[in-house]
Amino acid sequence: MSKSASSSLLLKQYKDLTDPKRAMPSFRIELKDGNIYVWNVAVMILNKESIYHGGYFKAEMRFPSDYPFNPPTFRFLRPLFHPNVYPKDGGLCVSILHSGVDATSGEAPSERWSPAQSVESVLVSILSLLEDPNPDSPANVDAAVAFRNDREKYNNTVRRQVEKSKEDIPAGFKIPESEVYAAPQTEDEVDDEFWYEDAETDDDSDEVDASGDDDDEGVANFDGSDDEDVDMEDSEDLVSGKRVDTNETSLDSDTETTLMKTSQDRKTLSAGREPLTPAPENEKVDLLRETPHTKLDPHETDI
Amino acid sequence: MKVTINRWNAVSTWHWDHAQEELCGICRVAFEGTCPTCKYPGDDCPLIIGDCKHAFHMHCLLKWLTTESSKGLCPMCRRKFKTATD
């Protein structure tokens, strides 16, 4: 019974952390092979002040089957140069992940693991640990020493690490700009003229203006996601589904060009295109997957 | 006219009488629901409230307190947990 208790709890927390509304932009979370007890977490340092800024560090979190009564383990897949990260396996030495049984140094009980902690709290404390190493329990002696004595060398090593870690960034993935919770960027400049344009051509237009006109793209894009949300009624979908396809291919190229053109965060576009978090339920705007739905079961058409 | 009410079948919902938030800090399920090990809520899966005013499902907390690592501390405030007696 406890296994289902822990798995349902983990599922809940996973859903929260991958929901675009509530996720932390600094962390990108996936389940490893669909196993709810093993999470692949990518830690991204978004804080511009930090020496780790721009880094993309992959890590693995493992949860015990009696979670939350016992803490998870966290380890970086690429051992990080940090006083509290074991160079041997990338494991993290942080008090919050230690259950009260560990006879690790005299840590106050308030820093230990308790079931009231959540994955979120753990991740947050890991983030702060990166900024603020704890010199008292050094897992990486070299790093600890460097941190204390030769800060310059320490920073340089870290920066090299950060650069190297950027190789891990998956293709086509865009690092979020802000570390605040899903902060909405300024809304699309809604052109005044937009409101008065002919309704028909806007919505039904298949052409995407390559000049990067915000509104047209916005509309065309939302046509795509619009259709995606509509229930799969045959005729409607066939028509609109096909249009979506042509839309998307043209959009793809346009999206890239526009990204390069405007440095401003295209929130609306990224909202539609973001493959970053496996969005829960119907938030998932995986337009490429649309085609299989519109194709009817071949045997059902055998009349 | 005289209206005689012969029978009034009313409907109500119950909730726990404590002033705290609605989720058990351990299993993250509402108090009006059950802890992960129980099927029926209510008397079969009651709450336990500590002196520190933190409330949990009794089963959840007892499970925690029976582990060695808990050291008998409240998961929220890490004070020694003592059941409120009032």
Place this chain on the structure above:
Amino acid sequence: MSRPANPWLASKGLLYDIVFQAADRRGDGQLFLNDAEAARSTASDWQLVTSWMMPQALLRSPGSTILAAAARLRQKNLLDRLLNWYIDSVRSHFALHGLPAIKSPDISGIMSDPISIGNSVRRVLSTLCDALHHYMFPISFLYAEDSSKEDMLARTRFRHSLNAMIDIALSDHEFQLMARLLVEHQLAACGRNEEQQIIDREEDEPKRLAFLAGIRQQIDILGVQDRMERIVADVYHTFIPRYVSQQYARIWEQEEREEPLMVELKNLIYGPISRCISTLIRRDELLEARLLELATECLVKLGIKEAFDMVIYFPDSIPALEYLKMCLRTQEHRAQLVTTFQNACHARLLHCGANTSDIISFYMSTIKVFRLLEPRGVLLDKVSRPIRRYLRDREDTVKCIVYGMLEVEDANTGDLSELGKELAAASGAQNADAVDDNDYFNMDWVPDPVDAAPDFRNKRASDFIGSLLSLYDNKEVFVKEIVVVLANRLLELKNYEIDREMMHLELLKLLFGESDLHNSDVMVKDILESKRVDSNIHDPTTVAPGTYPVAGIVHASILSRLFWPAFRDEDLVLPSVIEEQLNRYSAKFSILKSARKLTWLKRLGTVDVTLELEDRTLDFTVSPDRASMIYLFQDKSTYTLNELTARLNLDETMTRRALGFWIKNDVLKEDETCKDKYILLERAEERKKKMLLDDAAESSVQTAEEKATEEMRIYWSYVNGMLTNIPALPIDRIQSFLKMLIPKEVGYSRSVDELRDFLTVMVAEEKLEFVSGSYRLKK
């Protein structure tokens, strides 16, 4: 040289011929007196013979003079010529006299009556026979020598020309027709006549056969068996299909037959028909076999055509199924059956006019019928695909199924109590008589039939509910609906009698598994527990000192909110006496169950009231809002709508609905003079106009649609803003704007349909109006 029929002239011509021929022979063109002499004697011989032979003449045996003359003519090799002349004269004679004799005066009159037809045919044939006989007579004398080859040749030649004549006569249209009709009538007499009565075959048959034999004789004489054969075969080939389709159409509507169909047909073909044929022509087994095949084919076609109706009229149509089974032998028939059935479905069943419950019933009948036909289920699988797909698309399919299973009576969903019975009988019988393809030890395993669809899986569940449940990929939709139905039922219980619901729940658990329905378990336990608590609260011994007991009439169900579906509940002002009781109830509850408190859902539940009016006493069981309303009328007998809404704290729609109920029951009436004013009818009055108000049972629990609509209220401000900027918007524009404008953290993920429902509610609440395809703000 022309050859007139007139023998005189002929003989003259002959004379000349002879003379010149003789002259030719001699080669010098001179005529001698001897020749003329010879010619004259030949001519007279000729004369003699021809006048005897002439068709008009009465037949008499030739005397010796004629024979001698004939012999002389033979010596002169003139017999050939004689024959030619004779053939000519026969021909013209026949044309002049024979043919008209054959034609009958009154065709149509004769056609209808089998006896007169028979007579006509016989007459025709006898006439022909007589003619034959007549014409043959002379020949038999003149060319009698069997040994002579010439004679035989001559006879044959003559016979051929006679045949030609007969052919001409028989190709006459009417005769054909008559012959046809004759045969058909014979056949009909073999079976049943047009009025579906069995003619007593036994008696009539010998007579008929004798008649036929007579005809046969004549046919033999005439030598036209081929013709007859062809006619007979033709006739049967048209007769059998007609017979089959007439006799065996919709046989389930006819009375019970003693023998199965195929046997009947076989008997017919190998019995009377065979006898008929053999009498008329000869015993022809090939023809009989072909006819049997034809009959089978016709039956099959009939079956295919009627398959749809068979399903409709099941189980009455079971007798028909036996011959439908024959359809299954060949690939082609099976394919035809599937196609025809599907087309019939599309035309007659799967359209907007059909009730969902009717479609479901039909589907169940289809399953039964096709299971009987073919236990393997390949045909069923194919045939049911369009039905299944259509059912999936209908919105209220799930509701119908669930209502049927739980025996909810609802005018909209019709009667699917079969499902309920099946549910009760189910008790988890997932029977294993379906063949498991993975069972390697099953010696009886055969591969799927050739025409199985590629994704044909042998479905284990041989029950209807299983097939219906498999319509949808996940059972969630069903579980949701079931939970809603169950919740409503539980809340309507008067005295915690949950036996029926528990039974249903147990059965449903067998179907869906424990885990999906565990919320329902909690719901049922809640009610059980409430019963216990309620009796405890009312127990006089548990009254704490200093408190008042709770009135015996007030009972409560105490629910665990999280396990019940969302409730549709807003505020309501109850009669003060009741409020007081509820407070006491809560207090007692908190004492009984420490640390717990109650929140009242005032609009839910049921109330039993008795109204004592001046001239009548009425009992009602109503919802609390209606009860509270009528309670108000105790103090004052007139209220305006606004007063009521204020006093009850109800919104206008609900108030009107409640009023409607009381008006319908003749307790209140609307004041004609002043709108929205309502008067209590102490005395029953005649209702002047009937108000048809919808009194559909209201669900206490929010339906899924309502929930969605509620949740969409958050978007109302956006819609409002939109419509302030642009006065009129069609729904798809509203949808795309919402998607665009709503910030990510709020998120917008509704479908157009949900938006439409929501906007409709807004229209109903008079915040919007829908004009010519666009929505506008209502001023």
